[in-house]
Amino acid sequence: MVGVAYTLESRSLDQALDGLARWSGSVAQRRLRLADAIGALLESSVKRRIAEEKEAPDGTPWAPWSERHGATRRTGQTILQAEGDLLDSVQSLTSAAEVQTGSNLVYAAIHQFGGEDVDIDIPERPYLGLSTEDERGVRDLAADFLRGGLA
Numbered sequence: 001m002v003g004v005a006y007t008l009e010s011r012s013l014d015q016a017l018d019g020l021a022r023w024s025g026s027v028a029q030r031r032l033r034l035a036d037a038i039g040a041l042l043e044s045s046v047k048r049r050i051a052e053e054k055e056a057p058d059g060t061p062w063a064p065w066s067e068r069h070g071a072t073r074r075t076g077q078t079i080l081q082a083e084g085d086l087l088d089s090v091q092s093l094t095s096a097a098e099v100q101t102g103s104n105l106v107y108a109a110i111h112q113f114g115g116e117d118v119d120i121d122i123p124e125r126p127y128l129g130l131s132t133e134d135e136r137g138v139r140d141l142a143a144d145f146l147r148g149g150l151a
Contacts, residue, residue, distance in 0.1 A: 031096040034145045039092030041137045042101040042130075049127050050080050050087050057129035069120075080111055080125060102128055 055061045062079055064070070073082070080086055089103040102108065110117055114124030130138070 028096055030145060032094070034141060035094035035096060035099050037141050038138055039094045039099045039101060041141065042099065042134060043090055043092045045131065045134050045137075046090050046101060046127055047087055049131075050090070054079055056126040057131040057134065058126075059131070060126075062125040063123035080127060086111070 049055065049057070065073065065079060086103060086105060086108060089105045089108065090101070091103075092099060092101040094100075107117075110122050111125050112128055113126075114122055116122070
């Protein structure tokens with residue numbers, strides 16, 4: 001068989017392509033680390049809001065207990081914190097493309113948005129969302145990521 005073949009071998013091109021593949025892989029890994037860092041920041045913020053601050057992300061204080069409901073609370077119980085189940089259920093799920101922070105408890109939504117439960121009106125007490133401080137923290141993490149941090 002007669003024919004012509006041309007083979008290009010270039011160590012520098014191979015090295016450049018290998019480097020590009022490593023860089024691309026490291027970007028994906030860094031994006032996941034960025035999402036994990038943002039998730040940890042938001043999870044911590046939500047838990048602090050429930051345990052200590054007792055206010056919405058915008059700084060609005062939560063509505064106090066009704067007198068009737070307050071009379072049923074034991075010492076040490078505070079708004080949105082009786083046995084600690086809501087606080088313990090807050091978690092962040094992350095991927096390189098998104099961060100979700102919340103709770104999987106059935107009653108978590110009624111506390112966030114308010115509503116009627118049986119014959120009781122429950123006021124909204126937003127605990128999920130971004131505060132100004134959270135936004136600043138996310139921006140700082142993203143800036144660090146863009147500077148090559150979170151390696």
